[in-house]
Amino acid sequence: MDEQELLAARFEEHRTRLRAVAYRMLGSAAESDDAVQGTWLRLTRADVGDAANLGGWLTTVVARVSLDMLRSRETRREDPWESRLPGPAGCQDVGIEPEEQAELTDSVGLALLVVLDTLSPAERLAFVLHDMFAVPFDEIAPIVELTPAATRQLASGARRRVQGTVPDPGTDMARRREVVGAFLAASRDGDLEALLALLDPDVVLRVDPAAARSGVAGTVGATAVAGTFAGRVSAAQPALIDGLPGAVWTSGGGPRVVIGFTIEAGRIVSIELVAEADHLGRMDLRILDV
Structure with a gap:
């Protein structure tokens, strides 16, 4: 296996998580795939060596790519034509049967998408990364160009809005x-x-x-x-x-x-x-x- 094949294999280990992050950021299956592909292209151009935390690096990159796409969408004031069919991946809960897990996770994901669309791109990123993927505020702050304390406040405000509006x-x-x-x-x-x-x-x-x-x-x-x-x-x-x-x-x-x-x-x-x-x-x- 040559170096490129090894890199591709390591990337595939993280694809499901990356698509889940991008989906929750963008609310579009097609755009999520575009964000993941963009992350792969950045990986091929970067010198990550034997980075022990490749997953963290990739999560940060896909978040940046998704944030840029969200901001571009707001600037154009357009919705993507692509399918916006909800289909979040990953994030399994313990103690729930697989079929029940699929329905509950996806229905909550759909409800969240409606609320997340009302947040600013930075609020959405802070909430998604911290509350849904447990990324520390110290790592989120550089992406949104804020201090960790300000990023924490950003996520806290988004969390209050989400908790007050997501239906059963x-x-x-x-x-x-x-x-x-x-x-x-x-x-x-x-x-x-x-x-x-x-x-x-x-x-x-x-x-x-x-x-x-x-x-x-x-x-x-x-x-x-x-x-x-x-x-x-x-x-x-x-x-x-x-x-x-x-x-x-x-x-x-x-x-x-x-x-x-x-x-x-x-x-x-x-x-x-x-x-x-x-x-x-x-x-x-x-x-x-x-």
Whole structure:
């Protein structure tokens, strides 16, 4: 094994954690993968030698990359078109059955994403790294260009906001499944009135390039989105997508299109159609019995 192969093997040992950090920072599966790839590129250009704490070094780098992406997104005031399907990895809790762990962790992750989106990039980074990944404030401070004491205050303020707004995971999961089920039923029946009742007035439909090639276009607004789906998803099946409620259209025994939903206050605020094979291959998809 040459030096590059050895470095790649060491990087792969940390990939799951790095993607988990990036996901919680960015809230986008596709952007998380971009951040991890950016971290790998920085590693190939750096002289880390036999660094004993490579994991810590990589965590710091992926945090910096994610922070830069968040700040760039704020500057553009745009949301990424890529799939924002929740799917946090890692961070296993002891004493919970694997299936229960997947649903609870992912539902809490989705609730957190809604709240974390209200934080500034620096607040989000401080909270995510310290409270979710136990990174010391001394290591976080240089990333956000603050003193450790100021970084501690930053995370403390973010923590208070998160604790005051994240809903109960079990109730949240059940409600989201109800909304997705009602959306699929209304879509199959072509019931525009029911669809409009489920959609936020400013709902956004995003499609990836593969889905766009099938003739579906991204659009904004409840009327346009309802018209796109009315009578057109009869073959879609309810599913858990990385542990969260969504839908999937299968063909030939495999997934062809995944429909992901972002739901706030009981209404759908965004829908994502994902058909790119590489994205589908990274998702944990479980068809649900109706």
